[in-house]
Amino acid sequence: MKTRIAVLVSGGGTNLQALIDAELRGEIPHGEIVMVVSNNSGAYALERARQAGIPAAVVSKKECGSQAAFEARLQGILEINGVDLVILAGFMSILSEGFTKKWPNRILNIHPSLIPAFCGEGFYGLHVHEAALERGVKLTGATVHFVNEIADGGPILLQKAVEVLPDDTPETLQRRVMEQAEWQLLPQAAEMVSRQIAENR
Numbered sequence: 001m002k003t004r005i006a007v008l009v010s011g012g013g014t015n016l017q018a019l020i021d022a023e024l025r026g027e028i029p030h031g032e033i034v035m036v037v038s039n040n041s042g043a044y045a046l047e048r049a050r051q052a053g054i055p056a057a058v059v060s061k062k063e064c065g066s067q068a069a070f071e072a073r074l075q076g077i078l079e080i081n082g083v084d085l086v087i088l089a090g091f092m093s094i095l096s097e098g099f100t101k102k103w104p105n106r107i108l109n110i111h112p113s114l115i116p117a118f119c120g121e122g123f124y125g126l127h128v129h130e131a132a133l134e135r136g137v138k139l140t141g142a143t144v145h146f147v148n149e150i151a152d153g154g155p156i157l158l159q160k161a162v163e164v165l166p167d168d169t170p171e172t173l174q175r176r177v178m179e180q181a182e183w184q185l186l187p188q189a190a191e192m193v194s195r196q197i198a199e200n201r
């Protein structure tokens with residue numbers, strides 16, 4: 001049986017698209033994206049899920065009223081759908097220890113830097129690339145790691161370095177990191193862990 005994957009998103013969803021495309025190309029033979037969950041009803045990622053025919057749900061922290069209620073709702077949706085592996089693909093909400101403890105080595109996250117540089121609370125999206133340019137690093141990249149109770153602190157699975165160019169803006173750097181690292185690493189990691197789960201069932 002294939003590993004059942006839920007992809008959690010908040011925004012544009014280019015990493016979700018990379019996963020969908022990789023699955024369609026047969027590059028995630030041990031896994032299947034069974035659902036997409038967004039914490040933001042306006043996320044374009046939801047449209048990508050719709051176009052791919054993948055069921056999608058919105059769980060908003062605001063509507064749930066508290067972090068605990070939000071996570072209980074999320075947990076319920078994942079359980080009902082028999083999810084084995086959760087992939088955070090541009091999911092901009094930090095999950096508590098209570099939640100991550102229920103999914104040991106079963107949550108993956110993609111972060112747009114070479115951890116431990118430019119990571120932890122406050123480092124997300126474009127801010128990460130702004131910080132990298134401000135510090136003047138010549139190399140940055142992306143990291144896929146398992147998620148535990150420490151923000152961006154779980155065991156590292158894959159990393160890839162990307163060059164910073166002299167005229168880079170946060171936007172051009174973000175795009176290069178996505179194209180040269182994120183969109184390759186995340187499907188690769190999804191297959192690695194899906195295979196491990198499927199084989200140890």
Ligand code: GAR
Pocket residue numbers: 010011012013014015016045089090091092110111112123124125128178182
């Ligand atoms: C990606 O660059 C992802 O690595 C980053 O947000 C972007 C989402 O883009 N995630 C984080 O910063 C998490 N700390 P996407 O919605 O197009 O995939």
